[in-house]
Amino acid sequence: MANSTFLRFLLLLLYQYRSKHAGIAVISSLIVALLSAVLFISQSIQAETALQLKAQPDFVVQRIRAGKRIDVPVEWLEEIQEINGVSSVTPRVYGEYYFSPREEHFLLFGVDFFDEQSSKAIEKIVQETDLRKFLSKEQMIVGDGVKKFLQEHYYKGFYNFKNPDGEIIKVPVYSSFDKETNIISNDMIIMPMELLRSIFAMDEETLTDIAFNVPNEAEWDNVLTKLHLLHYDIRVITKEEITKSYHNLFNYKGGLFLALYLITIMTFILIIYQRYAMVAVGWSIKDVLKLKFFETSIIVLLSFINGVIIAYCYVYLFDAPLLSNLFLGSENLSNEVAFMPVVDFGLLGSIFLFFGIPFIAAVLIPVWKIAVTEPKEAMK
Amino acid sequence: MSEIFLSNEVLIYLLSESVIYVLILIAALLSLQLIIKWDFGSYSEIQFTLEKRAYLVMTIITFAFIVKIATLPYFAYGIDKLSDLVPGAMCASGVIGANEYGYPLLGLKIATVFISGTWIIINNLDLQSPNYPFFRIKTGLFLLIAILISIELFLDFTYFGNITTTKPVSCCSVTFGQQGGSNPLPFGLDTAKLLVLFYLFYFMTAISAIGRYAATGFVANILFLVTAYYAVVYFFGTYIYELPTHKCPFCMLQKEYYYVGYLVWASLFSGTFFGINSLPLKWFAKKDVLYTYKFSLFFNTLFVLLVSAYVLVYYLKNGVWL
Amino acid sequence: MIRIKNLDKIFNPSTKKAAHVLKEINLQINKGELVILKGVSGSGKSTLLSIISAMDKPTSGEVIVDGKAVSKLPDIHASHFRANSIGFIFQHFNLLDELSVKDNISIVLIPLGLSIKTVDEKVQKSMELANISHKADQQVKELSGGEKQRCAIARALVNDPGIILCDEPTANLDRTNSLHFIELVKTLQKMGKTIVIATHDPLFEEAGFHDSILHMSDGELGEPK
Ligand SMILES: Nc1ncnc2c1ncn2[C@@H]1O[C@H](COP(=O)(O)OP(=O)(O)OP(=O)(O)O)[C@@H](O)[C@H]1O
Numbered sequence: 025m026a027n028s029t030f031l032r033f034l035l036l037l038l039y040q041y042r043s044k045h046a047g048i049a050v051i052s053s054l055i056v057a058l059l060s061a062v063l064f065i066s067q068s069i070q071a072e073t074a075l076q077l078k079a080q081p082d083f084v085v086q087r088i089r090a091g092k093r094i095d096v097p098v099e100w101l102e103e104i105q106e107i108n109g110v111s112s113v114t115p116r117v118y119g120e121y122y123f124s125p126r127e128e129h130f131l132l133f134g135v136d137f138f139d140e141q142s143s144k145a146i147e148k149i150v151q152e153t154d155l156r157k158f159l160s161k162e163q164m165i166v167g168d169g170v171k172k173f174l175q176e177h178y179y180k181g182f183y184n185f186k187n188p189d190g191e192i193i194k195v196p197v198y199s200s201f202d203k204e205t206n207i208i209s210n211d212m213i214i215m216p217m218e219l220l221r222s223i224f225a226m227d228e229e230t231l232t233d234i235a236f237n238v239p240n241e242a243e244w245d246n247v248l249t250k251l252h253l254l255h256y257d258i259r260v261i262t263k264e265e266i267t268k269s270y271h272n273l274f275n276y277k278g279g280l281f282l283a284l285y286l287i288t289i290m291t292f293i294l295i296i297y298q299r300y301a302m303v304a305v306g307w308s309i310k311d312v313l314k315l316k317f318f319e320t321s322i323i324v325l326l327s328f329i330n331g332v333i334i335a336y337c338y339v340y341l342f343d344a345p346l347l348s349n350l351f352l353g354s355e356n357l358s359n360e361v362a363f364m365p366v367v368d369f370g371l372l373g374s375i376f377l378f379f380g381i382p383f384i385a386a387v388l389i390p391v392w393k394i395a396v397t398e399p400k401e402a403m404k
Numbered sequence: 405m406s407e408i409f410l411s412n413e414v415l416i417y418l419l420s421e422s423v424i425y426v427l428i429l430i431a432a433l434l435s436l437q438l439i440i441k442w443d444f445g446s447y448s449e450i451q452f453t454l455e456k457r458a459y460l461v462m463t464i465i466t467f468a469f470i471v472k473i474a475t476l477p478y479f480a481y482g483i484d485k486l487s488d489l490v491p492g493a494m495c496a497s498g499v500i501g502a503n504e505y506g507y508p509l510l511g512l513k514i515a516t517v518f519i520s521g522t523w524i525i526i527n528n529l530d531l532q533s534p535n536y537p538f539f540r541i542k543t544g545l546f547l548l549i550a551i552l553i554s555i556e557l558f559l560d561f562t563y564f565g566n567i568t569t570t571k572p573v574s575c576c577s578v579t580f581g582q583q584g585g586s587n588p589l590p591f592g593l594d595t596a597k598l599l600v601l602f603y604l605f606y607f608m609t610a611i612s613a614i615g616r617y618a619a620t621g622f623v624a625n626i627l628f629l630v631t632a633y634y635a636v637v638y639f640f641g642t643y644i645y646e647l648p649t650h651k652c653p654f655c656m657l658q659k660e661y662y663y664v665g666y667l668v669w670a671s672l673f674s675g676t677f678f679g680i681n682s683l684p685l686k687w688f689a690k691k692d693v694l695y696t697y698k699f700s701l702f703f704n705t706l707f708v709l710l711v712s713a714y715v716l717v718y719y720l721k722n723g724v725w726l
Numbered sequence: 727m728i729r730i731k732n733l734d735k736i737f738n739p740s741t742k743k744a745a746h747v748l749k750e751i752n753l754q755i756n757k758g759e760l761v762i763l764k765g766v767s768g769s770g771k772s773t774l775l776s777i778i779s780a781m782d783k784p785t786s787g788e789v790i791v792d793g794k795a796v797s798k799l800p801d802i803h804a805s806h807f808r809a810n811s812i813g814f815i816f817q818h819f820n821l822l823d824e825l826s827v828k829d830n831i832s833i834v835l836i837p838l839g840l841s842i843k844t845v846d847e848k849v850q851k852s853m854e855l856a857n858i859s860h861k862a863d864q865q866v867k868e869l870s871g872g873e874k875q876r877c878a879i880a881r882a883l884v885n886d887p888g889i890i891l892c893d894e895p896t897a898n899l900d901r902t903n904s905l906h907f908i909e910l911v912k913t914l915q916k917m918g919k920t921i922v923i924a925t926h927d928p929l930f931e932e933a934g935f936h937d938s939i940l941h942m943s944d945g946e947l948g949e950p951k
């Protein structure tokens with residue numbers, strides 16, 4: 025392989041033409057950084073949602089009238105409990121509370137703190153809460169986005185909800201939950217069910233929907249049929265559907281790829297320069313090619329490492345300003361999220377493969393040129 | 405369009421495959437022209453142009469093949485990733501079996517990589533001598549590979565296009581598990597006999613490599629490849645997973661097992677690749693291509709040590725066999 | 727020894743632009759011999775040199791160097807032949823301007839896979855021979871025409887070739903430098919190198935190389951005077 029004189033000459037060339045090489049390395053690093061940032065973000069979001077979804081109930085049952093969701097009567101609870109194979113049936117009461125001046129909303133989630141929770145995420149929050157203290161008066165637990173929002177609007181540890189009749193209900197904040205796992209629940213508020221009913225002026229005998237699990241996957245179709253036989257106006261949302269819609273949402277952003285790809289190719293076309301003089305003094309096309317290959321490889325490798333490190337810092341240390349908006353949408357409450365670092369070698373492989381193929385094309389082009397030019401040209 | 409195409413890995417994979425295919429297609433058209441008009445004895449201008457072009461074609465092909473070899477593990481990785489999206493799939497096994505194109509595609513891929521490797525070696529031999537002695541052989545072989553790669557690309561798109569995300573698939577526990585007590589091993593072998601054969605065939609490949617018996621090595625490596633596949637799936641795999649019922653060639657590619665599957669399969673394929681190739685290469689070059697023996701011995705030994713180590717370490721840690 | 731047998735070169739054969747540049751060339755150049763090819767521009771001198779060095783291929787005929795037919799070698803082997811047996815001095819020097827004299831000279835040796843020590847020794851020796859070692863670390867673009875020439879000569883000598891081919895070596899030099907070059911040719915001759923020079927510079931006749939001159943016109947080789 026590369027003997028030491030070859031290596032010395034290679035380094036010499038890199039050094040002599042350093043401004044050109046540096047230019048290429050900078051552009052390439054930026055492309056890799058952008059590409060890696062996009063992949064890091066979507067990978068983290070996917071991992072995060074996978075975690076979240078694992079905590080989701082298998083089925084959610086709602087009631088539909090005229091195409092719109094309406095509240096479910098409590099009697100449905102017992103009917104569902106009677107279906108074979110069904111477990112952790114949970115009544116859920118929640119709703120979106122609009123903060124009209126800013127067109128923003130919180131998700132208010134009512135919890136029966138003494139019941140079994142079908143959502144593992146909420147189960148976890150309930151377990152971490154000192155219930156006696158929490159339930160001693162009407163209080164709420166808020167997501168990180170909500171906490172920030174309240175601080176920005178000068179609410180010191182409480183918020184004044186208005187019920188539909190215009191009465192003000194003042195609710196103090198008991199605690200807030202973790203920033204690390206807030207991609208979905210950033211704008212959520214957890215409170216006792218009765219409090220939530222009073223804020224939305226809901227009927228005592230109704231629920232927003234009912235969640236439950238069916239541990240045996242083979243039973244899913246069966247349960248689905250039974251539910252639809254039960255009521256004509258029932259809507260069933262399965263975990264599977266949610267999983268897929270999330271997946272697609274994040275995969276669509278991959279459309280950025282094609283554009284990036286073109287830029288990459290353009291960069292590498294820049295690397296091509298001819299050194300025919302060497303062909304005349306005893307170098308074969310193979311030697312020229314070897315030189316070009318290593319020259320380009322060094323630049324590619326450097327740019328790759330650089331780009332990945334830049335992207336890593338950008339996404340995981342600085343939480344990806346600008347790009348994260350693209351992925352999470354900016355219409356909702358604060359989107360400041362902490363991405364969990366999820367980097368595996370397959371992801372790095374993706375980046376390298378994507379980056380490496382234009383590189384191959386770039387090394388091949390000089391061969392084209394040499395192959396179509398007379399070696400005698402070198403004499404002129 | 406299937407939503408599978410939106411997965412990052414699938415997108416990158418198909419894009420790479422398509423770019424490489426364009427290169428292969430150009431090289432194939434040029435090769436066709438080369439093989440028809442080639443006349444090394446001739447001093448005509450055309451022949452000189454062809455000789456220069458032959459060098460170009462050879463370079464394109466070498467690069468394309470190297471990328472193809474690199475995309476094989478990436479394909480496995482992408483498939484594994486898809487198991488999140490395909491209901492019922494826990495690992496690549498479920499996804500690859502999601503439709504009838506999966507296993508033919510995987511088989512074709514491995515075959516293409518094997519033959520491409522052979523081509524690269526023949527090409528190097530050809531460049532070493534001053535008169536292109538293997539020109540026709542390697543060009544013919546390349547055209548054959550080009551046809552295989554065309555089928556492969558077609559299967560790539562058909563396979564990914566036909567994975568549905570609604571129909572549940574069955575995964576490794578069904579595909580490789582014992583159904584109703586029937587024996588999944590061929591020729592009515594049991595595990596003990598399988599292991600005896602495994603080490604016996606390894607021993608044969610090692611002897612053939614050391615003694616440079618190309619023909620024996622050819623047979624021994626084929627037998628070893630087949631036995632090793634069964635041995636990994638039905639015996640060594642269970643030690644990698646530390647679960648006697650977990651039988652799967654794919655799950656070991658996952659992070660939970662430190663991606664060891666890539667090393668396991670890569671070492672097995674490399675070792676048997678060189679072992680099998682000693683014979684045809686000796687036949688072409690009319691002499692032993694020495695490094696094929698060395699690499700065969702090295703990779704086969706690496707493979708055997710690796711899988712055996714899993715069993716031993718398990719035994720040392722737990723004091724029992726699975 | 728170089729033997730050229732029935733060498734023909736036609737550019738673009740069987741087209742309108744067909745040019746019959748070399749016609750039935752037969753020539754034998756013995757080891758250690760000096761041959762000067764004289765002829766007007768376009769007579770085919772450069773083409774002949776490029777075929778001898780296996781950079782171009784003949785339309786028919788053969789070039790045999792030290793018993794080996796070189797006109798039909800694939801690229802890698804042709805380059806090998808050039809790297810081991812031929813030193814070429816070009817009219818326009820063909821140096822890489824950004825690199826130093828030393829590095830330009832060492833380029834030739836890189837594909838040979840020698841150790842750094844051997845390479846440096848060889849480079850030093852050939853620089854001394856060509857009288858350019860005092861400029862070893864200077865960039866080529868900062869050199870004068872004569873110095874560039876000497877750098878090119880050092881490069882041609884560094885692989886210790888048996889055959890040295892020069893294409894218009896004095897075309898870009900003033901009289902003093904041309905005379906220096908001629909002195910060097912004499913030295914090389916004494917070292918036993920086979921030398922072929924293509925030129926129309928009358929200086930070579932003045933320098934007493936009468937016996938070595940071969941006349942070329944319109945692709946045909948005349949008898950030595
Ligand atoms: N690649 C080519 N295609 C077509 N014609 C060519 C080619 N190269 C050279 N020729 C022609 O061949 C003839 C001889 O060229 P050559 O360069 O050998 O001449 P020369 O004797 O070296 O001339 P000069 O003294 O000007 O260097 C010229 O008429 C030139 O036009």
Ligand SMILES: [Mg+2]
Nearest residue numbers: 771772773893
């Ligand atoms: Mg000329």
